[in-house]
Amino acid sequence: MTRTPRLHIPHPPARPGADPDFSYVTRVPAGSVPRPDPHTRLRDLPNELIYDIVRVLDDEGTAVGPWDPGLDPDELQFGLRHMLETRAFDDHMLRMHRQGKISFYMKSRGEEAVAVAAAMALKPSDMLFPSYRVQGLQIARGRSLVDLMNQCLSNSRDMCKGRQMPIMYHWKRGNIFSISGNLTTQYPQAVGWAMAAAIKGEDDIAAAWIGEGSSAEADFHHAMTFASVYRAPVILNIVNNQYAISTFQGTAGGEHRPFAARGPGYGIPGIRVDGNDFPAVYAVTQWAAERARSGTGPTLIELVTYRVDAHSTSDDPSRYRPKNEADAWPYGDPVERLKTHLIRFGQWSETRHAALVEELKAQVERDWAEACSYGTMTAPPFLDKNELFEDVYADMPPHLIAQKKQMRALEED
């Protein structure tokens, strides 16, 4: 009998029309994964960190096990508020896209804890290198929604001066780097930033986020190699939300091993965490930050979550996955889970929650009105067109001065 190689083509568990099937997702009870000392050597770290999932909140909403960060109610309420603010902002911006007010948008529904909890576990002076779906980082660090809206509108107060499509924010003062449409480029940049901090003898660390799909990029390998070789003070996050546009996580290599397992191959500890579990994300980030800040080294974190909405406003997920798949996600919704936890311990109520949702909705609408007063795509005040030629170089070279004149002459014709 002759045999020839046959390629394995990964398939998602269910296509449109089929029942959702998340049997491939590892399920472990909350509190079951041990929490080693952050300075433990890689070879002594337990395999459960990679092959199980760090979870703190159980199905009843109780925080259990060694990873419970013991956050006080104020901190948890702060986290809940900023997840809800992110969600309210996302919902509003999607509506604004549908009304033709902005050209593009990307929501983070279901992934709010990934960003908000991580931002809270880091120092404000730590440098964040975001991907495009962690807007919660900005919001948890206290950024005004008006600033974010200005960017999406490319209006007169857009921090990018109209040079980037919506959601490609940056925040110099808030220590949040610029978002690139070229994926994973921020990974080696974050490592370099962290190396510079160490060279300068500063104790600020860097953290970067990518999706599981873009972990296939060469820059992932570059970043992991450099982070490991130089023991850079950096946290490298992979947000595994199961999909890269329509591409199932298996096509990025997630079928054979968890993405977290890529860490040890480079000499970097990997941890898999329930990305919809606010205290768990906080605790794992805190653990990795302790390692980085004390010079022990980098950490690779895989945040297991689910992208509830479309990839972007240019995407239609009903063409490639079951419509009700999000409801079947075994690890629930991050907002609901934190809410349940707080209510269970008498630190929150349905009434307060509903009031907060209403308050944030009103705030987002007020912020939108204010942002629009700084201009929209169709209404003034507009950005100065001459800005088109600024910031290509620190000082404008002669050929750009000439081209700027050329453009202005056309206006005057």
Add this chain to the structure above:
Amino acid sequence: MPRMNMVQAINSAMDIMLDRDPNVICIGQDIGYFGGVFRCTDGLQRKYGEHRVIDAPIAEGGIIGSAIGMGVNGLRPVAEIQFADYIYPGCDQIISELARLRYRTAGDFFAPVTIRTPCGGGIRGGQTHSQSPEGIFTHLCGVKVVMPSNPYDAKGLLIAAIEDDDPVIFFEPKRIYNGPFDGDPDKPAVPWNTHPHSEVPAEYYTLPIGRAEIVRPGEDVTVLCYGTMVHVCQAAADFAEVDAEIIDLRTLSPLDVTTIRQSVEKTGRCVAVHEATRFSGYGAELAATVQEECFYSLEAPILRVTGWDTPYPHAFEWDYFPGKRRVAKALEQVLEMS
């Protein structure tokens, strides 16, 4: 004044900048303990330590990507890519990130990275150690592209590049690291120490980025060249007995159009010369600029002398390389046309 070859001049530039500015660091393959495959960083790690002269893994994207992050965090990294032929894995970081970071953040973030990389042929390097990819990078908005042709310029321009807040790609024509080369491989190698531009001040100085230099004044034809070809073009003008005005562009982007225009308005003829391939090459930009700027002064078509549009060969290097006779022929041709 001390005499230096290109390697020593480049080494001196980094030495001075590492000494003057604690934020300057060097990173690249084999640059630290070993001192670089061309010796450009020889002794620097010993002097400044392994945290400032850093041996890197073989990962150009990682070297450039991490250098960008360092630049954003206040350092002035000087990254070495061992051969320009190996720069391509770093191109996403150069093209999409380094070049456009200042623009996309409206000036809030920038990375003052200098990328040094040896380029060009004439060393029996075949198609993976002889390329001249400068035209790929002059096409970018947001990086400056420099290629010196002698030790004095190399040091002054490299210091200027390191101090520049914009990213600079600094091409080092490796055939002339140790001596000027006029394109004739059969002649014995000439060291730098008899060349006037090998007199290099030991101390700090800069040369402005964006300025060309007339290396030989002349009346009959303007020759635009850079790097190794500056020496080849001078030999060609002698060989053809042509009164050529030879301009060493030194900075390819932004281009010193003023010096070019003044020269062509005087001579009425122009030949652009480079080692890189011809089609869509940098010479096309030069020819287009000259005809836009000087059309009514031109008495003949602008000619280009370049590498053939083939990969750089190993066996037929001197048929490929645009040497003295090819340049001389173009000079004669452009003088015959009118």
